[in-house]
Amino acid sequence: MTKGADHFDLEGFLPYLLNQAAEATSRAFQAVYRDRYGMTRTQWRVLAHLGQFGAMTARDICARSHIEKTKVSRAVAALEGDGMLGRTPSPEDGRAEILSLTEKGRAAYADLGELAKAHDRALRGVVGQEASAKLDEVLQRLIDTT
Amino acid sequence: MTKGADHFDLEGFLPYLLNQAAEATSRAFQAVYRDRYGMTRTQWRVLAHLGQFGAMTARDICARSHIEKTKVSRAVAALEGDGMLGRTPSPEDGRAEILSLTEKGRAAYADLGELAKAHDRALRGVVGQEASAKLDEVLQRLIDTT
């Protein structure tokens, strides 16, 4: 017969582990964008999206990042207030606005991007070369299938 | 020379991937404890800790789970209000209270624990047998080294 009483184990529960790992790996970097630019996590992500992929509408950011529209809306408002991005009405759709980084926004992106790369390298060092690639693939699968 | 302009890639940024995966895998289960018991994530975790490891003080829960003490404090208050747990003053330390699940709390834990196991099995099915074990190990390493 198999081993008895296999009751639920929180510490082996995948969502729990993922949350802990996400929390742990995010915390250190969070301090960076918070202290340097007073940004929230969502703001940093919106900035990074615009920095990496160029001007796009809020709708596009939502689709790409799976961040709730209200979070994006508020992050955009805050970033605009800080002079990090500007809005131009879309010529194609009167409801939409095209978001693009200002000079200041691009500078912040360049700065934080470098630091993020360093942070990522450090984390991947912990994980190890081969496991790192596998990890990305697995995480991506989890993200996609949910 | 190496490949040119390797600028920051948000979608390959480990904290970002982990957050997305954590978010995605947690959301479905969150609906369960929210709809059935009106619990928050922290409440569910506290309940699970007490259910799995037995009576302990709030301090112990903090140490074990890395949840902030205020979060634990409020979750405990809420669970107590819902009749899920009770407190008894610690005989050893006049400040501490020993928390233990009530009958109702144990029932909720048994119910949710079963559902959690099923959810976990489904997720691990997505990841695959072997990758699953490796994943746990890698996540644990990230959690510990931070």
Add this chain to the structure above:
DNA sequence: AATATTTAGTTGCGACTGCAACCAAGTCAA
């Protein structure tokens, strides 16, 4: 053209969070 339905984005509100300040009990050191 006039009405109904979707979609981009914002806002109000109640709930949750984080941090710092706090209280009370325990410990340590003279």
Add this chain to the structure above:
DNA sequence: TTGACTTGGTTGCAGTCGCAACTAAATATT
């Protein structure tokens, strides 16, 4: 003992979140 320091736990407050309701523009329907 008395007074400084630590520790278990709670609370106030300001900020963030999620959801539902909303406005306004676009699209579909008749």
